[in-house]
Amino acid sequence: MIRIVVIDDEPLVRSTASTILTREGFTVETAEDGEGGLALVHANQPDAVITDIFMPKMDGIEIIMQMKRRSPSTKIIAVTGGGQAGMTEIASAAKHLGADHILHKPFNQASLLASVNAVLGIPPATRQPDA
């Protein structure tokens, strides 16, 4: 059972990511802010965390830093939504601080699954058509 925590302040994005991942057989928990997300991470030690970088209260950078300290084996996918000043710098900072993957919004089923598979080392589904 692969456990994934999704942290995003936007409920629709949370439920979308949750739906995609659940349909693929992952166990998903969601949190609407950094505090709740970290509590889940520390309690359940999931395999991966998908966290928005920009959120009110605690931002993704803070989450990454705390996770690196307390849950170093959990893989991190940092999600950028764009639109904020300083965004490019912070995205590279996230990578620098130990995010395993940067996922750009808007993501879709394919790009989300591709990044999850990438950080967890799951081989991609065969792309050869049934020809």
Add this chain to the structure above:
Amino acid sequence: MRILLIEDNAADARLIKETLAERSASEIDLDWTDRLSTGLLRLREGRIDGVLLDLSLPDSQGTEGLEKIQAQAPDLAVLVLTHLDDEGTAIHAVRKGAQDYLIKGETDSGTLTRAIRYAIERKRAEKAIRDSETRLRAIIDSALDAVISIDAQGRVVDWNGRAEVMFGWTSSEAVGETLAELIVPPQQRDAHTRGLRHFMETGQGPILHRRIEVTAMRRDGSEFPAELSISPIKQGNTYLFNAFVADISERKQAEKTLVRLAAIVESSDDAIISTTLNGIVKSWNNSAERIFGYPEVNALEQSIHLLIPPDHVEPGRETLDRLKAGECIHYEETIRGRKDGKDISVAMAISPIKDRDGTITGISKIARDVTEQKNLEEQLRQSQKMEGIGQLAGGIAHDFNNMLTVINSYSDMVLGEVGFGNPFIRNGVEQIREAGHRAASLTRQLLTFSRRQVLDIKVLDLNEVVSNIAKLLRRLIGENISLIFCPDPALGSLRGDPGQLEQIIMNLAVNARDAMPHGGSLTIETKNVELDATYARLHVAVQPGPYVMLAVSDTGCGMDAETQSRIFEPFFTTKGPGGGTGLGLATLYGIVKQSGGNIWVDSAVGKGTTIKVFLPRVKEKSQQVMPASVPDEALRGSETILLVEDEELVRALTEAILERYGYTVITALSASDALRFAKQSADSIDLLLTDTIMPDMSGPDLARQLLAIRPDIKILHMSGYTDKMITHTAAMEPGAFFLQKPFTPQVLSKRLREILHPTASR
């Protein structure tokens, strides 16, 4: 002539009377008195021209009477009468001022008459000389100039009152002294002495008979500027020199003030112009020449209306009335015309010029060129506007990305579930997904505009970037536009995202093409440029330094100022519906600004457009990997490919790749175009390379219809969406293949070889 005879001896008096009567009865009237006292009384009555005075009278002896008469009537000619034995006293009287003496009994009538007449005339002449001297002295003493005379040795012989005041030496102190020591400053004394000697030896003096300016010295040693004129006066064998000296300190001061005022006007950065009340230019300073372009000679005596542009209306009459009433008029900003026809913005102060009495004699205009300032303000406004729009766009993009994540993700998932049983649902969700992807693409461009897109920064050679897409550009702009590329062979490197940079160039090329519907030429130029402090001062947000310039020029329709001010705004487009998203230049703006560069637009309606992009130049060498100049032989092909793609850039790019690898390419903009071609043309087609989603028909539908006409054709679908979705839906024909976008040239060519020649490539 009336003569008074003062003689106590009646016989002598009678004798003289008779002697005179003999000869000149009509000429000389004789009054006689026998005492000095009565004689003096008689003289007070006047009308006496001369006196015959006996030196021995009862009330006067010797020269006493003479002295009393002279005291009372100094201008009267006096002849004294004496006896033969007393000639000594008579000579003494002459020394005392008597005109002559006559010896009683020795004088005949002619002698007496002549003596009297001469005496009177001599006395009158003396008086005339004395009067003249007095007058001259008075003139000299009251002169405003110092009047000084020196002798040939340079000693002062005359020194008037003004000289006393000017130099501080009294006349009695000065006379007899050497002039040079009194008033010539020590360092110039030698020259003075030399000049004097030179004149005495040669008779020539270059400084004589004209006004010269010298430095003079006062008694206290202080020096002052003086104007001097010296004239030599010949006196016998020698000379006197007469000098007039004026203290010109005040005049010099005034001259200095004038020179300073003129210098202020000439060196002012503002145009300073004076005109008559009728507007005729009377003075025109350097800055007026610079600001308005007219040299002084062309402006003087011209009407000031020269500077008012023909279409500019200003309340002339009313302005003049206000000025004549003494009012000053200030324009914060108004328009004036230069000689070269350009209009400039000036701030101007117009004031009446008043003379000492307060009479208004003319008009002064001080104008400052504020065109630069105006430009800067406009640029700043533009830049702030763009900043504001950027923030807005960034904010919108952020929210859109969240919503698009939901839309696109669910579209994918639903398409994965829905079968072909309900084509309406299937088609509807496909349309939603297509719209979601287009919206995502727009959002990405908005983010690029607002400089919030993550760039893949590399050190690049701009010439390489242009060369790599030159073929693509030629295809994009079409055949009736010529592409001219002028690369700077010594071009430096820049830091940028290669993909973005290609995008910039393609956007500019497409805009240029759309501006030239009837053909023309598109010039791409690269150059190293230095933007200096002056340029930076005139352009908002430009850092001085080395830059790489990319200039894209067209010969098209150009833009007016209004359009130019808006071209970088997102969603601003001059193209008709369907013509463009209005994000091309906004994207360009964002990329350039994010890279620390800037953009300059030069365009005029009917004159074409040049867009210059300046990107910071860096010292590092380009990291860009040159694409292999010759494609791998094993990946080349010679078959004919029918390419169907509605996205212009993708179509052009794909076409370029295919041709590069040796294929013959037939392009179609839509599925129906492709079908029409396949039906009408006899040309063989080996493979259909098609987009999966197009406005008129889906890729799989096109493939099915095409296979019905030409069953041997191989099919390769290309799509930006995951292959899994396509294959799962079983939408593709059996035998059709799939290629994920975006693809590299190598991936495309490899896939083509696999499909067209399976055994060879395996």
